[in-house]
Amino acid sequence: MAHFARRLTLEADVSDVQADLAAGVEGLVVVDSRAAVAWEQGHLPGALHLPTAEIAARAGELxxxxxxxxxxxxxxxxxxxxxAALAFATLGYRVKEMIGGYExxxxxxxxxxxxxxxxxxPVDPLTAPVAGATCAC
Incomplete structure (x- = not known):
């Protein structure tokens, strides 16, 4: 039980992150840790681009x-x-990893x-209900 409870403090799935963003959860910062070429290809609305290699030097100012x-x-x-989550945790941030990532x-x-x-x-039927409704898991 402790193992699974702990995982929920360290991970969030994409549906949870989307719901938090839609709800305007105060203090939430979503960070895209990929390289610039990946960021330019596409990224989450409202995300902050901070490649992993730059977290230690720039997180405090951003x-x-x-x-x-x-x-x-x-x-x-x-x-x-x-x-990236490890880099943030090392700096003392409360951090979760978004499982599933950009994909x-x-x-x-x-x-x-x-x-x-x-x-x-379009919604991939292997990952979510085609109707777009949450899976309620």
Missing amino acids: IPRTSAVVAYCWGPGCNGATR YWVREGFPVVTALGEVTA
């Missing part, structure tokens, strides 16, 4: 210490969000910002 940070990278096949954000049909503006892909 993100208040009282913030709740959610770090994301490409997706489940990438541990970049884990590395699952897109696959669940949430909007992303690209050079063309805000776009939304």
